[in-house]
Amino acid sequence: MRLTCPLCGARDRREFTWIGAASLLGRPAPGGDFVGWAHLRENPAGPLDELWLHNAGCGALLRGARDTVTHATAPLTLAGGAR
Ligand SMILES: [Zn+2]
Numbered sequence: 001m002r003l004t005c006p007l008c009g010a011r012d013r014r015e016f017t018w019i020g021a022a023s024l025l026g027r028p029a030p031g032g033d034f035v036g037w038a039h040l041r042e043n044p045a046g047p048l049d050e051l052w053l054h055n056a057g058c059g060a061l062l063r064g065a066r067d068t069v070t071h072a073t074a075p076l077t078l079a080g081g082a083r
Contacts, residue, residue: 001071003064006078008057019051022063025079045069051079 001013021042028037042048045068052062064076 004075005054015056017053017055019053022049022051
C-alpha cells in the first residue's frame with residue numbers, strides 16, 4: 001500500500017504510523033465524554049477518516065479517508081491545515 005504525503009509525495013505505507021480515526025482531533029471540553037473519546041473506537045467496514053504520522057519522512061500529522069475493506073485511499077492532507 002502506498003500513501004501520498006502532501007510534502008514528500010508517494011511513499012510506502014511502512015514510512016507511516018496509523019494513529020486512528022480523525023475523531024481523535026475533537027477532544028471533548030472539560031466535563032464532556034472524555035472516557036468515550038479516549039477509549040471507544042469506530043470500526044466501520046467502508047470509508048473511515050483517519051490520521052497518519054509520516055514518522056519515517058517529514059514527521060507531519062496527516063489526515064485522509066481510507067476504505068477499510070479495499071484499502072483505497074484518498075489524498076492525505078495536513079491534519080492541522082496548510083500553514
Ligand atoms: Zn511527509
